Amino acid sequence: MFKTIVTPRFGDIDGLKHANNIAIAIWFEQARNPIFRLFTPDLDLSYENWKLIMARTEYDYVGEMFYGADVDVITYVSRIGNSSFTVTQEAWQNGKIGAIGRSTIVHYDFINKRSVPIPDDIRKELEEHLQKESSSCN
Structure with missing residues (x-):
C-alpha cells in the first residue's frame, strides 16, 4: 500500500465548494506513480521504455471533499x-472517505502493440501491495 498526501488547490474546487471530479x-x-515506478523506475516516458497502458478507470464519488x-490517497x-x-485508490479527508477509484493497467509492448505477461520479479513486488478492497469501498 502507498499513501500520497495531496493538498487541494483553489482551482480544484467547483462552484459548490467541493473537490471537482476531474481534480x-x-x-x-x-x-499511481509508485506503481508505475515498479515497471519504469525513472518514469521515462519514451516509447521504447514505457511499459504500461491504462485500459479502464472508474470512480465512485461517495463523500464530499x-x-x-x-487529502490522503491510499x-x-x-x-x-x-x-x-x-x-484501487481511496481518497480520505478528515477521516472520511470521499472517493474510490479503480484502474485496470496492462503490461504492454508498444513496439509490437500487444500485452505481455508481467515479469515474475515485478509480480512479486505487486503482490507486496496486494489487498482486498476495504469495506468502505464496497
Whole structure:
C-alpha cells in the first residue's frame, strides 16, 4: 500500500465548494506513480521504455471533499492477472472517505502493440501491495 498526501488547490474546487471530479482523477493519477515506478523506475516516458497502458478507470464519488484540508490517497493492488492488474485508490479527508477509484493497467509492448505477461520479479513486488478492497469501498 502507498499513501500520497495531496493538498487541494483553489482551482480544484467547483462552484459548490467541493473537490471537482476531474481534480480527484488527477490526484489518483499522481498517486499511481509508485506503481508505475515498479515497471519504469525513472518514469521515462519514451516509447521504447514505457511499459504500461491504462485500459479502464472508474470512480465512485461517495463523500464530499473540500478546500483547506489535505487529502490522503491510499493506493494498493486489488487484482493481479497474467498481463494486467487492478489498482484501487481511496481518497480520505478528515477521516472520511470521499472517493474510490479503480484502474485496470496492462503490461504492454508498444513496439509490437500487444500485452505481455508481467515479469515474475515485478509480480512479486505487486503482490507486496496486494489487498482486498476495504469495506468502505464496497
